[in-house]
Amino acid sequence: xxxxxxxxxxxxxxxxxxKLVSRYQRKIFSFVxxxxxxxxxxxxxxQEIFIQVFRSLETFRxxxxxxxxxxxxxxxxxxxxxxxxKKFRFYEPAAGxxxxxxxxxxPVKTDPESIYLREEKVRRVRRIIAGLPxxxxxxxxxxxxxxxxxxxxxxxxxxxxxTVATRLYRAKLILKERLRGExxxxx
Amino acid sequence: MDCRDIKKxxxxxxxxxxxxxxxxxxxxxxNLCPSCRREAESFRELDxxxxxxxxxxxxxxLTADIMNAVRKEARKEAMPTGPVQDTxxxxxxxxxxxxxxxxxxxxxxxxxxxxxxxxxxxxxxxxGTVLAGTQVPxxxxxxxxxxxxxxxxxxxxxxxxxxxxNRLSDSVKSIELQMKGDEEL
Ligand SMILES: [Zn+2]
Numbered sequence: 036x037x038x039x040x041x042x043x044x045x046x047x048x049x050x051x052x053x054k055l056v057s058r059y060q061r062k063i064f065s066f067v068x069x070x071x072x073x074x075x076x077x078x079x080x081x082q083e084i085f086i087q088v089f090r091s092l093e094t095f096r097x098x099x100x101x102x103x104x105x106x107x108x109x110x111x112x113x114x115x116x117x118x119x120x121k122k123f124r125f126y127e128p129a130a131g132x133x134x135x136x137x138x139x140x141x142p143v144k145t146d147p148e149s150i151y152l153r154e155e156k157v158r159r160v161r162r163i164i165a166g167l168p169x170x171x172x173x174x175x176x177x178x179x180x181x182x183x184x185x186x187x188x189x190x191x192x193x194x195x196x197x198t199v200a201t202r203l204y205r206a207k208l209i210l211k212e213r214l215r216g217e218x219x220x221x222x
Numbered sequence: 223m224d225c226r227d228i229k230k231x232x233x234x235x236x237x238x239x240x241x242x243x244x245x246x247x248x249x250x251x252x253n254l255c256p257s258c259r260r261e262a263e264s265f266r267e268l269d270x271x272x273x274x275x276x277x278x279x280x281x282x283x284l285t286a287d288i289m290n291a292v293r294k295e296a297r298k299e300a301m302p303t304g305p306v307q308d309t310x311x312x313x314x315x316x317x318x319x320x321x322x323x324x325x326x327x328x329x330x331x332x333x334x335x336x337x338x339x340x341x342x343x344x345x346x347x348x349x350g351t352v353l354a355g356t357q358v359p360x361x362x363x364x365x366x367x368x369x370x371x372x373x374x375x376x377x378x379x380x381x382x383x384x385x386x387x388n389r390l391s392d393s394v395k396s397i398e399l400q401m402k403g404d405e406e407l
Binding site for chain 1: 272
């Protein structure tokens, strides 16, 4: 389906590109928002990603799936942006942080204290995730929130599958230790 | 396999990428060893915790904005010999808030680098004493007062080059870290 659109876009059909944009913009915006935790930045970067996709679609050969390829463009843009804006980035909660979804599963206690504790834990986990090294965080976001497989993440980030496993493991290691209250991270 | 080997294999086990024989050995060890079992379990238990911490995504339909920018980009491509001014205009209006494209970033890095080179040359000439502000080399004492403003220029070059060096060493550091990190496990 994407392949047909891409074929038409390469022949100069902008309406086909519009279809591609409307098919992927929500997905890419969500991913970028999860990475940048800023709506304004996420809008800007999403737009840059699609312009980049438009510019370099000529070089897309179809040996990877388009969905993987666009995630690759998006990951690079996000990591690039985060790297350049490092000094401005502190782990302060941004807008979306305060409204935690209830964790699914297990019977939900509804007394105020349980609700407070649950929300407090969600906030802590979010803060820890936001503070992870970017390369661990991008793997975590792609796996847990974008539902990519290890193989798709490996292709997206251009790293071996084993490294994907290692990065996800390390992300969890840090999360586990910081949740336990040890804030110094890895030994 | 002892406990150390087993713990090293947890990420691969969790990702389902252990080979048949390795997986059998891994699970056999887990059945006998509560410590490794707890360790592997504790990582699995984090999955729902991470899932629950997903952010609420604000609503955004960027299709129209993106297409506006892309149509401008397409017109620009259709007129490769168009005036430079035109190109820049369409770029600034195309993206709602320009941050400078990659080409611009490269150019600015080049400028920093040339500034760094200039600073290096000037520093070489002044043997670093201007920087310290304590002593002016003999041969330049006569022009020291006149070159007060040159000092500022040098300082600017130095600031620029320092930021360039920091930026470069930052990226080198992150590459080093990445290489180290990936090979540990
Ligand atoms: Zn053991």
